[in-house]
Amino acid sequence: VAETPSAALGSSRDKPDAQYCEKILAAFAERNVRSFFYIGGNDSADTCRLVAELARARSYPLETFHVPKTIDNDLVGSDHTPGFPSAARFVACAFMGDNLDNRALPGVKINVVMGRHAGFLTAASVLARPHPGDGPHLIYVPERVFDLDSFVSEVRRVHGDLGRCLVAVSEGVHTRDGTPMVTVLAKSLAQDAHGNVQLSGTGALGDFLAEAVKKALGKKTRVRADTFGYLQRSFPDCVSAVDAAEAREVGRVAVACAAAGEPSGSIAIQRQPGPNYAPRYLRLPLSEVAAKTRVLAEEYLAGAHDVSEAFVRYLQPLVGELPVVARLYPGLKADPKNAIHRGDR
Secondary structure, X not given: OOOOOOOOOOOOOOOOOHHHHHHHHHHHHHHOOOEEEEEEOHHHHHHHXXXXXXHHHOOOOOEEEEEEOOOOOOOOOOOOOOOHHHXXXXXXXXXXHHHHHHHHOOOEEEEEEOOOOOOHHHHHHHHHOOOOOOOOOEEEOOOOEOOHHHHHHHHHHHHHHHOOEEEEXXXXXXXXXXXXXXXXXXXXXXXXXXXXXXXXXXXXXXXXXXXXXXXXXXXXXXXXXXXXXXXXXXXXXXXXXXHHHHHHHXXXXXXXXXXXXXXXXXXXXXXXXXXXXXXXXXXEOHHHOXXXXXXXXXXXXXXXXXXXXXXXXXXXXXXXXXXXXXXXXXXXXXXXXXXXXXXHO
16 A cells, blocks of 8 residues: 555545534544544645644644645645655656657647646656657746737747647646636536635646637647646556655654644655755644645746746656657757756756
C-alpha cells in the first residue's frame, strides 16, 4: 500500500458544518480519541481548524493534525506538497509524448491541466522540453490574466513559425475581471460542497479554445484538445521517488508531534538551503494554512505565457530523471520566445 498511489483510506469532498463537526467530536469522545489526523489540502486544513476550535469550546482534550496531500501544490508555508511531484511527473511525461505526436503529425494541440487557482501543475509541463523547439510552446497559468484574442494570436504566431503548436492551459485561467473562463462556458457545471465548480469533469474549456483556434487558422489546420482530468492524480507508473518517501514521512512527523504532546497544527515540507535537495519537516499553526492558497511566485513566471528557469530548478529534484527522447532531425527550429528547455541545464 505504501508504494501505491491514490488514497487507500478513501476520500471526500464534504464540507463539515457545525452539526457535522459536533458528530465528529461526539464520535471521538465516545472512543476516547485524543488525536485526529486529517489528510488533504487547504480545505482539509480548515476542517482540522473547525474541529480543533469546537473541541476547545467543549473543553474536550483533542489535538488535530493536518497531514498535507494535494497535487495543486498550493499550501501556504510549504515548499511543496505530497502528491504534487508525482502528478507533475505525469504531466511532464504526458507532454513529452504529446510533443512527439505533435511533431510527427503537425497541428495545434491544447492540453488542459488541473489547477484552479495555482498553476504549479500546468507549469510542470515545461519539463517536457528536452530539445529546442519542443513543446509546450505556450504555457497559460491562473497567475496571469487570460485574454482569448491574445491566446489565438500567440498560437497563430507559433504555428506560423514552427508549423505546429503544443499548448498547456490551466483549468483555472481567468479573464481580467477575475472570472474563470470555464464560468463563462459552464453555467450548468456541477459544484462540490465547498462551492468549487467541477472544472476537470468536462472538456468544455479545451473544446472552446480549440474551436476558437480553428476559426482563426482555418479548416485545413489540425486542431485538437484534451483535458487531462483525474488521470493526473494517481497514475501508477509516474510515481516520484521523492514524493513517495515524503508522503510517508509527513504521516510519521504528524504522529511524532501528537506523541510529543504538541498542539494542533499542519505539517509542512520546507527545503533546506544548499546545492542538493533536502527536505525538513515542521508543524505550522492551522490558522496559517487553513483555507488559504499559495500561488506561483513571480520569479517562476516568464512573460504572459511561459515559466522561468528558476521554476525548472525548483521542480526538477522533486520530479526526478525523466525518460530520454531523441529525434532524427536535431536541427528543427525553436521558438525564439521560448528559451527555457531541459537541454539548457
